[in-house]
Amino acid sequence: MKPQDLYIYNSLTKNKEKFTPIHEGAVGMYVCGPTVYSNVHLGNCRTFLSFDLVFRYLSHLGYKVRYVRNITDAGHLENDGESGEDPILKKARLEQLEPMEVVQKYTVDFHTTMAKFNALPPSIEPTATGHIIEQIHIVEKIIEEGFAYEKNGSVYFDVLKFNETNNYGKLSGRKLEDMIANTRELSAQTDKKNPQDFALWKKAEPQHIMRWPSPWSEGFPGWHLECTAMSTKYLGNNFDIHGGGMDLKFPHHECEIAQAEACNHISPVNYWMHANMLTLNGKKMSKSTGNYILPNEMFTGENDILSKPFTPTVTKFFMYQAHYRSILDFSSDALEASEKGFNRLMDAYRMLDSIATLEKSSIDIESWRKACYDAMNDDFNSPILIANLFEAVKFVNSLKEEKETISAKDLELLKQTMDNFLFDVLGLQNNDTETSQDAEKLSAAVELLIQLRNQARANKDFAMSDKIRDELASKGIQLNDGKDGTTFSLN
RNA sequence: GGCAUCGUGGCCGAGUGGCUAGGCUCAGCUCUGCAAAAGCUGCUACAGCGGUUCGAAUCCGCUCGAUGCCUCCA
Known part of the structure; x- marks a missing residue:
């Protein structure tokens, strides 16, 4: 087939753009996966099914696609303040499980669900907790570049400083001045220089179970960090497609751009794709x-x-x-x-x-x-x-x-x-659920009834023929009279 | 409050500055002993009000309404 141009709507430029991969014939695609602290719901599934379609179509076109989709297994704070609770830890407490049991349980649920939808597994499915070292390296690099500062064992990204040389807000269409002007002043005491700054590393409170050593404190990485670490590790500092739900555009993806640019001096992603909500x-x-x-x-x-x-x-x-x-x-x-x-x-x-x-x-x-x-x-x-x-x-x-x-x-x-x-x-499946052996037996039995009914009809014994038809219908077997005889289907 | 998106026929949903998807429902027809199933045919919509244009549902403005983000979220 003559190759045709593929156009992708790029959230960053708000335009449909002709897709040109960085390396001819190959595509690097990263999609933000689920936080595994509860069962995935149908809305979550829609995003992953949207990108399954992208993955499948690119593959169908002959591209060699490396599809990376992470599992967020280190929870993140529910509130930006100091009092927030990590949803994974919260769930662990409520269900009286080890945090990693929570993670395991819902990772399995996620995989089974996606398999039922006949979604293809990604090429690489890295976990946040498996890439703590990479994340620490990125924090070190960002500090080195002068775009982050440490305070009381936590490290924050300096958004104002970054915005002097780069553009913070270009993906979500926000202006930093507006964000500052509209800041809700409800924050308790905080280590941040500015409310817009976001955490790269958080020092763990004593009750916080999931913690790792770092140059700054025993703590845990900020939410936005894992995607930067894992996407660049497996796809390079500049890769083709980054996807995720629309609700991740801000702040998550905006922060990913900031981190990657601060670190690598290059815009990480060529095509940003956002799937809308269910x-x-x-x-x-x-x-x-x-x-x-x-x-x-x-x-x-x-x-x-x-x-x-x-x-x-x-x-x-x-x-x-x-x-x-x-x-x-x-x-x-x-x-x-x-x-x-x-x-x-x-x-x-x-x-x-x-x-x-x-x-x-x-x-x-x-x-x-x-x-x-x-x-x-x-x-x-x-x-x-x-x-x-x-x-x-x-x-x-x-x-x-x-x-x-x-x-x-x-x-x-x-x-x-x-x-x-x-x-x-599309990755659809034929809904022939019963095994072929059972289907044959069922078919033989129904065919017999169809024959009996046709005999009755030939004899104008419509009471009998209708009885057969209606009884079968009540059992969920529908007879279809056509030109070429009678067939049946299961409801 | 700020930023953004959207408002399409009975329902769900594409798309486009002029040729006006598709699915479902509904109606009629074909087939049939009757029915169902199946097939065929039909149903012309773009929130409201202005403006630009030869021409707008499609572009611009305003109004109204809905949603998303600004806090964890796909």
């Missing part, structure tokens, strides 16, 4: 407000919001029907709509195998295929891609009714393109 009742899903739904609740239907359970694939399909940069509002109705659409799509896909070919095609598969790529090349526009896949459903139905014709070569191209996008790029 909302529930019009409000952002969030652990702290209780406004969230868990993936497992989706799959079991055990939540009052849901009218029924939804499979991981349908949930993912629902998400991909919106663009990753748009806010998406969750509702059971919207999920049901997606589910029906998804099933129609998969039905058409299955029918591809039974389509007859002719000499010539009356439909233009080549330009349809191009439209699919155009959609994805335009900042990973999955809703347009999916709209195109539904065009293919129309093709299949028209071909089946012999209103259109297709050549063997084009049919192969159609099938291959559908395969590529449905499974490789």
Whole structure:
């Protein structure tokens, strides 16, 4: 296929830009992973699924992608003041677990959940606690460069000083003067020179369990530090793509830029990508407000919001029907709509195998295929891609009714393109859950009933035929009478 | 209060300065013993008010409304 240009919306420049990797044919991508102090909720999942799509599409285009996604296993203070509590420690206290037990428990949960969504694992999944030494080195370097100061065993980034030579706020569009003017003066005594300064290293209070030795104190690293340490370690001081949730733009990513620039004198990231929020009742899903739904609740239907359970694939399909940069509002109705659409799509896909070919095609598969790529090349526009896949459903139905014709070569191209996008790029799964052996037995039994029903129908014994149909329907087996006989499907 | 984003048909959601996605719902039709399923066809929207323009839902301004960030957060 002729390579086409990929355009990515860069949050830093607020423009769609042509994607040109630093090293031809290879992409370095870093995505901020979860803080593992509780189960991931569906909103968290949306971000990771958005970047799974990016990862998959880049790989599909032939790029060798090194995808780094961290696990934040050292908690961070809930408040910037001295009285804040680390959420991991808090959880450990509440659940009476060792902090690392908390971390382990929810890391496993995260991995299982992502696997259910058929998200590919990243190339490297580093942990914050595994990179304390690297983080300390960065703090030392920043001090050396004159952009950080130590006070009472803690080290802070000097934002004002940094802003003299660099631009603090360029990602989030904030001006330091405005931030200073709008500072809320509620801070208790603090070691910071300015409220805008952020911690690089914090001295641990006596009750703080997670602590490491450093040149300044026994303590723990600041939140923003780990991503700078791990991204530059595995991807270099300047890499291609950095992703994360929109809510991390400020302060987290802004601080990452500051740290990296202070340290390496180079802007760390060429393309900043931010995935938008999943909302529930019009409000952002969030652990702290209780406004969230868990993936497992989706799959079991055990939540009052849901009218029924939804499979991981349908949930993912629902998400991909919106663009990753748009806010998406969750509702059971919207999920049901997606589910029906998804099933129609998969039905058409299955029918591809039974389509007859002719000499010539009356439909233009080549330009349809191009439209699919155009959609994805335009900042990973999955809703347009999916709209195109539904065009293919129309093709299949028209071909089946012999209103259109297709050549063997084009049919192969159609099938291959559908395969590529449905499974490789979108990472959807066929929902044939039962094992093939069981399916065969079930099929044989239902076929027998269909035969009996057809006999009854031939004898105009509609009481019997309807009884068979309705009894099966009540067991979740739907009979479909078509031109070519009767088939069945499971609800 | 500051910064930013958004407001699209019954619902969910793309996109564009003129050719006006897609899914779901709904209606009609085809098929059918009836129904369901499936398929086909139809439903023309862009918060309000001004302005720029030959032409705006798309650009600009204002108003109203919603959301996000400014504190841990995907």
